Amino acid sequence: MTKKKQIMRVATKLLSLKGYKDTSMAELAKITGVAQGTIFYHYNSKEELFLAILEDFKTEILKEFEGYLTQRRFNSGLEMMNEVVGFYLFLAGKMEDRFLLLHRHDAYELARVNPVGRDYLESIYNCFVDIFEKAIVTGQKDGSVAQLPARRTALIIFTMVDGLVRFNTYNLYDAGALYDDLITSISRILMNFNPSG
Amino acid sequence: MTKKKQIMRVATKLLSLKGYKDTSMAELAKITGVAQGTIFYHYNSKEELFLAILEDFKTEILKEFEGYLTQRRFNSGLEMMNEVVGFYLFLAGKMEDRFLLLHRHDAYELARVNPVGRDYLESIYNCFVDIFEKAIVTGQKDGSVAQLPARRTALIIFTMVDGLVRFNTYNLYDAGALYDDLITSISRILMNFNPSG
DNA sequence: TACGAAACTGACTGACTGGTCAGTTAATAA
DNA sequence: TTATTAACTGACCAGTCAGTCAGTTTCGTA
Numbered sequence A, B: 001m002t003k004k005k006q007i008m009r010v011a012t013k014l015l016s017l018k019g020y021k022d023t024s025m026a027e028l029a030k031i032t033g034v035a036q037g038t039i040f041y042h043y044n045s046k047e048e049l050f051l052a053i054l055e056d057f058k059t060e061i062l063k064e065f066e067g068y069l070t071q072r073r074f075n076s077g078l079e080m081m082n083e084v085v086g087f088y089l090f091l092a093g094k095m096e097d098r099f100l101l102l103h104r105h106d107a108y109e110l111a112r113v114n115p116v117g118r119d120y121l122e123s124i125y126n127c128f129v130d131i132f133e134k135a136i137v138t139g140q141k142d143g144s145v146a147q148l149p150a151r152r153t154a155l156i157i158f159t160m161v162d163g164l165v166r167f168n169t170y171n172l173y174d175a176g177a178l179y180d181d182l183i184t185s186i187s188r189i190l191m192n193f194n195p196s197g
Numbered sequence C: 001t002a003c004g005a006a007a008c009t010g011a012c013t014g015a016c017t018g019g020t021c022a023g024t025t026a027a028t029a030a
Numbered sequence D: 001t002t003a004t005t006a007a008c009t010g011a012c013c014a015g016t017c018a019g020t021c022a023g024t025t026t027c028g029t030a
Helices: A003-018 A025-032 A036-042 A046-071 A077-094 A096-102 A106-113 A115-142 A150-170 A175-190 B003-018 B025-032 B036-042 B046-071 B077-094 B096-102 B106-113 B115-142 B150-170 B175-190
Strands: none
Touching: A003 A025, A003 A036, A003 A046, A003 A096, A025 A036, A046 A077, A046 A096, A046 A106, A046 A115, A077 A096, A077 A115, A077 A150, A077 A175, A096 A106, A096 A150, A106 A115, A115 A150, A150 A175, A150 B150, A150 B175, A175 B150, A175 B175, B003 B025, B003 B036, B003 B046, B003 B096, B025 B036, B046 B077, B046 B096, B046 B106, B046 B115, B077 B096, B077 B115, B077 B150, B077 B175, B096 B106, B096 B150, B106 B115, B115 B150, B150 B175
């Protein structure tokens, strides 16, 4: 692996664990095993390195979702939603460090001053909300999901799932124990009791 | 107002707006209009000041809820839940800066190393979850809420409401526009379709 | 008035920060 | 072999940080 990639990998870990301000370039250099100058040779500044990490995350997320959607087929919109929530939680485990990064304020503070960073963040979030919305729309066509405002309901469900992941990383509650309740709650929100109307 | 109180008030604002690391004691002293030494006369360290803010928040939250619960009466558990969600959002507006503080990682990093801080945080969160749970249990007695696991469902609803507030502060979506959808979703989760069972 | 204590001050310190740069090493091409 | 560029190094810099402390002011009280 190139040193540039090594730097980014270690930086991702450090930034997600300790946050932007608490991660020093000296420490990053030491752990990666390069001189501090090397970091600034590849990335002009700390902010640029952070930006590169976000871009990388965006790219990988998009790839993951593309692969998932071309493989999976669903019997109904409601089933699709359950599967997709599972996939989200799977990704949150697989890319644990980057999800932690998303749950920090650092990324939003970057987005506030850096349009490129804001673009990356919105791409990532829209990716998630889009797929939830797609499940709802699909379900409304096949009759498994009630006639709710699709986008707004997708956002609500996203806050539920995302909130659970965050609670887990905060270690305040064991989110794993809430998985079944989450699925039940989502089903109750979406369920169509009047399939003919 | 005593200088000690002034320091805490400005510190709360700064810490919630800029985060722990990005708030310097020099800046805090300048804005408050005291010498930097004065801060350390009243609070032995930056961490102790942060802790004092959390304790103050906890105390105020508990007082607010006590006042609310002794005043309000509800016709049913389901109605109580709707009202309580509204009260939560009202508090989030009234104590905007402190809620922002809760949505940063700073507090959790403090809680990880400081048991007293962890106590404050848990008190605050339990306060919220308890009242949601209370609404569910009440509703299950009066038949307006289905027989779901009360505590776990309360946690799920808490993640929804809290997630919405966070989204609002992140400025990614207009959470105000989602209020009606939130209430609808919560009602659908809780609603009892078989009041006799 | 006198006096001790509490409140307050601001210049100072040592550790640490992101970033620089002159110079070295490795890789590639002619 | 030689020349050119890219990759890499680490000592160094100016600025910032939380925290200190010797000294001053304010206040309650006797």
